[in-house]
Amino acid sequence: MRILLIEDDKKVASFILKGLTESGYAVDVSHDGSKGLILAEEEPYDLVIIDWMLPGKDGLGVCKSLRMSKPDLPILFLTAKDDISDKVTGLDAGADDYLTKPFSFLELLARIRTLMRRGTRLTEVLAVDDLEMNLGERKVYRGGQFIDLSNKEFAILEFLLRNKNRLITRTEMTEHVWNIQFDRGTNLIDVYINYLRKKLDTGTKKPLIHTVRGAGYTIKDTV
Amino acid sequence: MAVSLRTRLVVIMVGLSLGMAVVISLSVLLSFRHLIKQHLLEELREEASDFSELVDFSGGKILIRQGADWLEPEHKYDSDHARYMVITDTLFNTVQKSANLGDRELQYYFDLHPEDHSRLIDSKADSIHFVCFIRPLTASSGVRYGYVLSATNTAQTSTYISILERTSVIVVVMAIFAGGLMAVFLARRITRPLMAIESIAAGMDLSSLDQRITVKSKEAEIKNLTKSLNQLFERLQRSVRQINEFSSNVSHELRTPLTILRGNIEVGLSRDRTPDEYVSLLSDLLEETMHVIKIIDDMLLLARADNRALMVKREPIDLAQFCMEFKKDWEIFCAAKKQPLTCTVSEGIRVEADRTMLYQMILNLISNASKYSPDGSEIEVSVLRTRSETGHSVEIRIADHGRGIPSDDLAKVFDRFYRVDKDRSQDSGGIGLGLSITKMIAELHGGQVSLESMPGKGTTVTVFLPEIFAR
Known part of the structure; x- marks a missing residue:
C-alpha cells in the first residue's frame, strides 16, 4: 500500500517514514505543501497523510484541492492544534481522520488500516x-x-x-x-x-x- | 452595607428641599407676623395719640371734648374692624369709652400696670383676641393724670396668619414632593449610565472581552469613565490575546519535539534493533530532549523577565577584554560552517551589565548569524562608541553576509516564536525565541536592539547599551 506523507518537519517525517516502511508500506515524503499536492495528484497513492502547517501551501489547502481531484483518496490529517474547532475545520476541509501531535505511532498505524479498509470490508x-x-x-x-x-x-x-x-x-x-x-x-x-x-x-x-x-x-x- | 447611590441622592435632595422650604416658609411667616404687629401698633398708637388730643386736665379733673372722633364707625360699631377707645384716670377707672364697647370694660381684658411709657399689651385670655395700646396722659406740669387705651380685635389678622401658616405647610409638603420627584429623576439620570456600565462590566469574562461599553451620555464624567473602562478592556484583551498566543505557541512548540520523541521511541521499540540502531536512536532522542530543555529554559527566562523576577547582576565590564575572553567560545558556533569570526573592539569601552546575560545575548546573535549565512562567510562583531544628543552609548554590532530577512518579516522578528522560515525546518535548530531574548536582555540593561537587513546581502543586528566611565 502506498502512502504519501506531506510533513515539513524533517524529524517528524523521518520517524513516520521509518515506522511505516517497517510496517510494510511504501512511503514517499514531501516537505512542501504545493509539491506534495502535485505528487498526490500524479501518483496512485492509497492514502495521504498531511500536516496542517506547511510551507508552500498549507495542509488545509492541500486537503481541499486533493478532495476536488481525488474524492475517494483517504486523507489523514496531522496537527499540533487540538481545539475542537480546529478538528472541525480539518474534517470539513475533507480530511477523513485527524490525529493530534504528539500522537501514538500505534494509533497512527491503526487509523491508517481503518482508512484503507474503508469502503471495502469492516474487518481486519x-x-x-x-x-x-x-x-x-x-x-x-x-x-x-x-x-x-x-x-x-x-x-x-x-x-x-x-x-x-x-x-x-x-x-x-x-x-x-x-x-x-x-x-x-x-x-x-x-x-x-x-x-x-x-x-x-x-x-x-x-x-x-x-x-x-x-x-x-x-x-x-x-x- | 452599601446604600444605593440612587437612594442616597433621593434622601439628600428631599432633605435639602424640605430644609429650604421650611426656612423660607418660617421666615416669610415670622416677618409677616412681625409686620402685622408693627402695623397694628402704629394704628393703635395713632388712635391713642388722636384721642389724647381730646383730653384736658384742669383743677384735678379730666375734661374730655366730645366730637366727630367718637362718632366714627370704627368707634361706634362693634365689628372686626372696630377700634375700642377708653380714657381712664390713673387708677384705670373709665372716664369715657367708645360706644362699640357697650357694657364691656376694656381694662378687664388686660394686665394693666401704671406705666411711664407707651406699649402694646396682649389680652389675658387666649380665647379673646384683643391687643391694646396704652398711652399715659400727662399734664403740662408733668403730672400723670390718666391713660388712653386703644384696642382692636385681632381675629382677622389671626385668620390671615393661620391662612399663611396653612399655606406654608402646603408649600413645604409640595417642596418635599417636587424635590422628591426631581431627585428621582436626577438620580435616574445619573445612575442609569452607571448601571448600564455595571451590567456590561459584570457580564464580561475572558471570552467576551471584545465587548465595549456604548453608553450614550453627555456628562463628561460618564464619558471619561466609559472611555477609561473601554481602554482598560482593550489592554486586557490585548494581554489575554498575547497570553493565549504565547501559551498556544508554547504548546505547539513543545508538541513537535514531543511527537518526535514519542514517535521515535515507539518505532524504535516496535521491533528488535541492532546496538548501532539503538545508539543512533538514543542520540536522536537526546538531541530532541535538549531541544525541549532549550525551549523550556528560554520560555522561563522570558516569563521571569516579564514578571520582573529576573535577577540582573550588574558589574562593570570592559568590552574589549570581554570579547577577547569569549571569542574562542563563540568561534565554536561558527566552526561547523567554517565561518571566520572577527572582533573589532575600541579600547576602554565599559558597560555595566550582567556577564552571563551579555554573553548569552552576543552568543544568540552570533549563532543566528552563523545559521543564516553560507559556509565560509565572515561574521563580524564590532563594538564602538557613539555620541548622540542623549549622551554616550555603546553599539555592539553583529553583522553577517547571509541570506538576510525579507522586509515583510522585519517587523515581526522580535516577536516570540516568530520564525522567518515558516517551514520550521529543524535544520536551523531555532525555536524563534533568540531575538526576543536579545531584546529582553538589552532592555533590562537600559538599552535597545535594532535590526537592518538586505535580502541576499546580510543582516546587521545592533545592540545599544549605555556606556559607563571609569571613576
Whole structure:
C-alpha cells in the first residue's frame, strides 16, 4: 500500500517514514505543501497523510484541492492544534481522520488500516480459500498454519488480496507497493511473487497466486 | 452595607428641599407676623395719640371734648374692624369709652400696670383676641393724670396668619414632593449610565472581552469613565490575546519535539534493533530532549523577565577584554560552517551589565548569524562608541553576509516564536525565541536592539547599551 506523507518537519517525517516502511508500506515524503499536492495528484497513492502547517501551501489547502481531484483518496490529517474547532475545520476541509501531535505511532498505524479498509470490508481479516491475512496482527495463515512473510511480501499479498479475483498488472503492483524511487526496469516483482508462491503454495494442492502471461498476477480460489 | 447611590441622592435632595422650604416658609411667616404687629401698633398708637388730643386736665379733673372722633364707625360699631377707645384716670377707672364697647370694660381684658411709657399689651385670655395700646396722659406740669387705651380685635389678622401658616405647610409638603420627584429623576439620570456600565462590566469574562461599553451620555464624567473602562478592556484583551498566543505557541512548540520523541521511541521499540540502531536512536532522542530543555529554559527566562523576577547582576565590564575572553567560545558556533569570526573592539569601552546575560545575548546573535549565512562567510562583531544628543552609548554590532530577512518579516522578528522560515525546518535548530531574548536582555540593561537587513546581502543586528566611565 502506498502512502504519501506531506510533513515539513524533517524529524517528524523521518520517524513516520521509518515506522511505516517497517510496517510494510511504501512511503514517499514531501516537505512542501504545493509539491506534495502535485505528487498526490500524479501518483496512485492509497492514502495521504498531511500536516496542517506547511510551507508552500498549507495542509488545509492541500486537503481541499486533493478532495476536488481525488474524492475517494483517504486523507489523514496531522496537527499540533487540538481545539475542537480546529478538528472541525480539518474534517470539513475533507480530511477523513485527524490525529493530534504528539500522537501514538500505534494509533497512527491503526487509523491508517481503518482508512484503507474503508469502503471495502469492516474487518481486519482478508481471506481467499484457506489463506487468511490478519491486518491487525500483521500475520498470515494458510490452513491455520502461520506463514512468516517479509514486509514486502506481506504488502504484495495484501494488495493482491484486496483485489482478489482481479488481474493486477505489474505497473499497478509497483505503483501501490513500492515508493516513487522504485526502478521499474527490474524484475523485482517477479522475484517477490516467487518468494510468496514458495511460502504460500508449496505443499498444497491448490495454488492461489496465478500468473497471467504477459499481463500480471491475480489471486483467486477457483482455477 | 452599601446604600444605593440612587437612594442616597433621593434622601439628600428631599432633605435639602424640605430644609429650604421650611426656612423660607418660617421666615416669610415670622416677618409677616412681625409686620402685622408693627402695623397694628402704629394704628393703635395713632388712635391713642388722636384721642389724647381730646383730653384736658384742669383743677384735678379730666375734661374730655366730645366730637366727630367718637362718632366714627370704627368707634361706634362693634365689628372686626372696630377700634375700642377708653380714657381712664390713673387708677384705670373709665372716664369715657367708645360706644362699640357697650357694657364691656376694656381694662378687664388686660394686665394693666401704671406705666411711664407707651406699649402694646396682649389680652389675658387666649380665647379673646384683643391687643391694646396704652398711652399715659400727662399734664403740662408733668403730672400723670390718666391713660388712653386703644384696642382692636385681632381675629382677622389671626385668620390671615393661620391662612399663611396653612399655606406654608402646603408649600413645604409640595417642596418635599417636587424635590422628591426631581431627585428621582436626577438620580435616574445619573445612575442609569452607571448601571448600564455595571451590567456590561459584570457580564464580561475572558471570552467576551471584545465587548465595549456604548453608553450614550453627555456628562463628561460618564464619558471619561466609559472611555477609561473601554481602554482598560482593550489592554486586557490585548494581554489575554498575547497570553493565549504565547501559551498556544508554547504548546505547539513543545508538541513537535514531543511527537518526535514519542514517535521515535515507539518505532524504535516496535521491533528488535541492532546496538548501532539503538545508539543512533538514543542520540536522536537526546538531541530532541535538549531541544525541549532549550525551549523550556528560554520560555522561563522570558516569563521571569516579564514578571520582573529576573535577577540582573550588574558589574562593570570592559568590552574589549570581554570579547577577547569569549571569542574562542563563540568561534565554536561558527566552526561547523567554517565561518571566520572577527572582533573589532575600541579600547576602554565599559558597560555595566550582567556577564552571563551579555554573553548569552552576543552568543544568540552570533549563532543566528552563523545559521543564516553560507559556509565560509565572515561574521563580524564590532563594538564602538557613539555620541548622540542623549549622551554616550555603546553599539555592539553583529553583522553577517547571509541570506538576510525579507522586509515583510522585519517587523515581526522580535516577536516570540516568530520564525522567518515558516517551514520550521529543524535544520536551523531555532525555536524563534533568540531575538526576543536579545531584546529582553538589552532592555533590562537600559538599552535597545535594532535590526537592518538586505535580502541576499546580510543582516546587521545592533545592540545599544549605555556606556559607563571609569571613576
